[in-house]
Amino acid sequence: MSKSPEPRLAQREELALLPRIEARAAERLHGHPAARIFAASLTDRQLFEQAWQQGMLWVIASGHELAGYLMAGVLGADFHIQQMDVAPEHGRKGLGRALLRHALEQGRARGHQRAVLSTLSDVAWNAPFYASEGFREWPAQDWSAEMREVMAAETAAGFPMELRLAMQRALE
Template sequence: MVGHGPSRKAEPRLARREDLALLPVIERRAGERLRGHRAYTVFAASPTPMAAFEQGMLQQLLWVVESDAGDVAGYLLAGVLDDDFHVQQMDVLPEQGRRGHGRALLRHALRQAVERGHCRAVLTTLSDVPWNADFYAGEGFRVWPRDAWRTGMHRVMAEEAAAGFPMELRVAMLREL
């Protein structure tokens, strides 16, 4: 009997220029999973600017993961917020979901954060969507209370409020590295 064996789990890699055009498509398609959620219209109206992807690529803070077929299945864009490693955006194509791509991207990025000397990772996310806050909690993140935020996180949350996010559903999360 011939079997196919376990599927190859691609290691995330730094994004290349030819990957950039795919990222807004992945973001938009992943965002469709939120259709019907109160934050959907905000996400749909404020996609990540191409300049942010380009900057992430140049700073080596943008990673992609490929599907078994070799196509880009998802990405993680990071930055630095105050002295913290900031997970800015992570998306995986819906048809590639639940295959470990998001987890692989996050774990890879956090290893890179440690190599860069960061002691903490931070992000903002939705508290009521299972593949958001619950996912990150399972990876060691905890809700970061507002009174402990640094200047940068106050600015990020103010920008999100100005964009129209339902802030009672937004949480900042932190993980010690």
């Protein structure tokens, strides 16, 4: 019986592999109103570097190949899931779920009371996936100042905001 892949902190030399995973994952949005925006706004290498330096960048492998990553940060007092991608050929194997659960445990261990994120409402591996892990829609009137800034930046980038939503979940 083979052991399930375990998320772990990224190694510096792996940072160069993450943009390809992100670009491959974005290809799954072909035909979606946000596809062009995602393709044009891939994560800057400096953001990966910063998350890595803060110990907030986890990866997961499938066999000997890096299959996905999750990058987090701090947004006000909250643990912020900034970006999570799994290469399409490694999808539907529980790797994203393993990454998310691992990251949430790390956020809890760091003393955060809540995890937050922004995502697409109409894509099965986005909002419905996060809802299956205990995240709930975070109404705009209740957003923190920091989440308002995130959503304003997404608006400025051209995301179809009628399809975006913020979500939150307690870290107990």
